Amino acid sequence: MSLTSELNKVLGTKEIKRTNHLFPLKDSTFRNKDLIEGIKVILSKDVTMSKITKKFEKTFSKKMKIPYSLMVNSGSSANLLAFQCLINPYRKKRLKNGDEVLIPSICWSTSLWPIIQCGLKPVFVDVDKENFNISLKDLEKKITKKTKALMLIHVLGISTNMSKLLKIIKKNKIILVEDTCESIGAKYKKKSLGSFGDFSTFSFYFSHQISSVEGGMICCQNKEDENIIKSLRSHGWAKDLSNQKKIENKNKKINKNFLFYNSGFNLRPTDIQAAIGLSQFNSLESFIKVRSFNRNKIIKKLIQDKRWRKQVSFINNDSNTKPSWFGLTMLLNKKYKNLKDKIFNNLDKLGIENRPIISGNFLRQPAIKKYNLKQKSINFPNSNFVHDHGLFVGLKHKVLNDKDVLKFADIFFKAFTI
Secondary structure: OOHHHHHHHHHOOOOOOOOOOOEOOOOOOOOHHHHHHHHHHHHHOOOEOOHHHHHHHHHHHHHHOOOEEEEEOOHHHHHHHHHHHHOOOOOOOOOOOOOEEEEEOEOOHHHHHHHHHOOOEEEEEOEOOOOOOEOHHHHHHHOOOOEEEEEEEOOOOOOOOHHHHHHHHHHOOOEEEEEOOOOOOOEEOOEEOOOOOOEEEEEOOOOOOOOOOOOEEEEEOOHHHHHHHHHHHEOOEOOOOOOHHHHHHHOOOOOHHHOEOOOOOEOOOEHHHHHHHHHHHOOHHHHHHHHHHHHHHHHHHHHHOOOOOOOEEEOOOOOOEEOOOOEEEEEEOHHHHHHHHHHHHHHHHHOEOEEOOEOEEHHHOOHHHHOOOOOOHHHOHHHHHHHHHEEEEEOOOOOOOHHHHHHHHHHHHHHOOO
């Protein structure tokens, strides 16, 4: 009997079926041993952020080769903390109100909103139609004297040409924030994505390569930023900062246990999340291999099938990138553009859940109008192409057998029979 069944028997609850799809977007990565680590924390009754969180942070930094890592309650919170740190008065080189931050127009909402919430000005950049990552050609066009930072999004497990990008930002003295929420474990020239920038963010949401149910990590390169982020994460407390004693000595009349050094939020994780996340993180490489195997097996089956008519094209990594595939990403053939909605609905009804590439061209989202952002979606041809033709489907965490792949192929081709 499985652990889940055992718990359901004890608690008198029924297993919840998450989806009717044979191929869902969200495929649980949780194994019994991951959940047991979380249960151990619950049974210890010491569940708030503590020793296990610190252990996960140290393990993460060591493996990713990033000096400082701090776990938070989500990847979105990690993005918020990166920009809150950049404008913080304790930072020697901080951004000022109205400074421009470049961001690709194919993005997620909480990659964008922290820029606005921190009083900075987002400047959208078109993407590369071949791999959906930021267009370096358009990036160079958008740089002005007011450009101070780049919110780089590593899309769905691969990246742009990091060698060229780093030359551009170094030349223009641009701060790099890497949103690696979809691409944990991917590498560029054997160096982990997320280890190039001044800051990097990761997500451990349920559908990602590894999961702590909800959770994320923010990483940085120096002690000054780590102290600021640590304080911001936890109410603005001076607690656990490397310069805590110095702060206490300057404020002897205030109870040292309740000494507030900065502005702040409560974006802390629990040790329950950290225990599950750490257990998963230790198996990241095997998860990546399974996703890659399943992706390659599905693609091979589709293109060798007699029903194959190049209905879609697949994005691929270049030779410098070792991918960590988030999903199976596709572009619909142009001749099917007017049938897109019907095809996507057919896939969904027949058992292959699907979705846009991230959130599509974000300039076409209604929230843009409310916040009076001046750039127009019409000026982003590649992002519009991805918006109109792109989709991705989930990749399972268990190795697909021939029968599973045949089911996928049958559903896929049936969806195009209109």
